[in-house]
Amino acid sequence: MAAIGSVIEGKYEILKLIGEGGMSKVYLAMDKRLNKQWAVKEIEKRARDEHNEIVIQSAIAEAHLIKKLDHPSLPRIVDIIDQSNVIYVIMDYIEGEPLDRILKTYGAQPQEIVIEWAKQLSEVLDYLHTYDPPIIYRDMKPANVMMKPDGNLKLVDFGIAREYKQENIADTVNLGTKGYAAPEQFGGKGQTDPRTDVYCLGVTLYHLVTGHNPTEPPYELKRIREWNPQLSGGLEKIIQKCTQLNPEDRYQSCAELLYALHHYEEEDDAYRAKQKSKLRTFSMVAGAALLSLGVGISAQGMKNHTNNADYHNNILMAEKAASDQSKIDYYLRAIDIKPTVNEAYLGLMDAFKNDTAFTVEEEEQFKKKMNPHLAQFRENPDYGDLAFEIGKVYWYYYDYGKSDDSDNSITRMKSSVQWFEDAVTYGSKDRNYYEMATVYRDIGKFNQDITLHIEEASDKGKYSPYWENMKELLKLIENNPDESEIVKLELYKLTMYSIEAYARKFKLDGIKEEDISSVIESVKKSTNNVSVTTDKTQQIKDDVINRFGVTEKAVDNAFRNQ
């Protein structure tokens, strides 16, 4: 044993004992020539391991092997001195603190730092594993890793005279003394290979990042996020994979592990979610690009119909426009491009009636566009649909001649008749609107002509079909749940006014009182059921309700008088 103060080979002055193992001692020594500190490992030649076997030959062989290694995370061996009783291995003195002491003092280490350490350790282990011949470290644990003042790591207690001789299988050992060993390191019969170091490194990382020594209660490698949910799911997966019992299930090399460590965030759920959303964004951009390509191609294909894009563009702009006025402007522009296509007209009508009033000015705008093309338009099989819609807009929303004290219902009906007439004439019988258009037309016509007929006293017989049309329209509207409140209320109002005005005439045309009464009853009920959302419709509703009494009285009078 080297005495403190003694000088080995006239060069290395022993300063103090810094470590002691079963078969060796480590001293701090001063190189007298270079004025530099070294670690000196002293191995007694007659040293025996715990099975009483002489270890010196393997120790010397290993020292000679290791001195050829050159890696920043490994201490260099600079000299091997063979003396009669002992061997001195001179190597780098590593200043710093071993990780086990850091763990003891500070507990769990920050994840980012542990990942950084893990990369350094995988790298140096990979260097050893790919060395010729390959070297398996076998004893990765925090106590064997030194953190230097610059934050980088060095693997210490390298190999020489380390005690990993075969175990007697019957010997009971304590987990704590086995440290971080892989299952195949027990019992001495398993083969150790790079995957053994992967296991030990996994356990080491577990301890570093959780602060929990796997050889102390609860004696198991839990998932790291059970200790600390803030930790990365990616790192958890890496540690889980490193510490599989079966070597086949681990990373097969430290290079593989290193790759995983460089991409650990990609294993995170959060990261995966982010990637998914990136993919979504990409898909959208790609989709948009494809769409543009498609649009480009179609535009190319329809050189002669360049207007198409413009038309659709205007329709699109109109649909998106916030104010009715700009909607109307866009639709008018679209109509300019294609004056005999329904779409823009339908949109225009919608925009017109949106404020529940189809004004004279609006009518003018519309007619200016429509009339020049009307003849041509009527050849379009879809024209019937449009005519029907226009008729309804006139019927319900046209506000010509409307004032606070005068209802313009006759005007509205008169104005709409030609459109319903068109719908019936140019439309097709199998379209939905056909029946309704017919009824509207006939009711409109009746109201349009009846005054004249009365004057000419030729009105007899006209009331009965009108009554039937009214009932028919009521039924049609009743059966359409989507019908707007204004349509319903206007119809109810018309019904009440008609009964009030023509009760006697209905009677003369042979219509029964019960028939009329039941219509009044059902209209009453329906009116009350209409929920109104605007002042205008509220007004109409109130009007209708106010009319019930008068109407019933009129019916009473008409039928009682006889």
Place this chain on the structure above:
Amino acid sequence: MNTYIHKEGKRMEVLTAAYTDIGISKQTNQDSLCLKVAETSLGMVVLALICDGMGGLSNGEVASAAVVNTFSDWFDTELPAYLAKNELSNIQYRWEQLIQEQNQKIAEFGRNNNVQLGTTWTALLLIDSKFMLIGHVGDSRVYRIQHKLEVLTEDQTVVGRDVRSGRLTPEQAKLDPRRNVLLQCIGASRIVEPQFIQGTPVPGEVYMLCSDGFRHMITEDEIYHLFSPQVLVNERVMEENAKALVELNKQRKETDNITVLLIKIL
């Protein structure tokens, strides 16, 4: 080997037997055992314990003997006070203290002598038919044998843990190279968390304590066949049968030290 068999007073109520063997290959018997029976004001009191030491050369024996001595002394000097005050429920707390003290002392011995050593500890205390206490660290076992064979203690081993968590099947555990690796032991673990079991002894039951060397090579059926209460009619039979099973283990090439203790409550 450290053996204390101590009987005094009436021995009518319990029958006991103990047998230990160095085994076929070891140079030392690192198992230590203690079996004490005393007639007290509360009735018959029995302390049985096994410590399986480990560590190179004679170190394991040092550790196991230290713990056995501690509890032997406790039985002689401290237990009477607990019995007198009838504070049976406080015994567990004291045992825990003793174990933590021993853990520190043995670890310190190891550091001072630059050796690694440690021991398991499995203790059974029976106080008449009033109170039963088991304290346990490591992989020795306490069995209760009545109509069937029942293991009361939990093996604090790596494979025991893996079997409990489902990582290994009991069959895989038998072949696993880590089957001798303890999760904790006294003297080599920074933290020791003993298992304690309290209960009430019932006449007719047989309690068996054994070191792990006793149970690897023989089956539960073989144990029950020779150790069932019907078979163990007197102490001579108990000792013969214990010896027979130890010999069976040796025939089957068990290399470890082998120790077994039997207590039958009449």
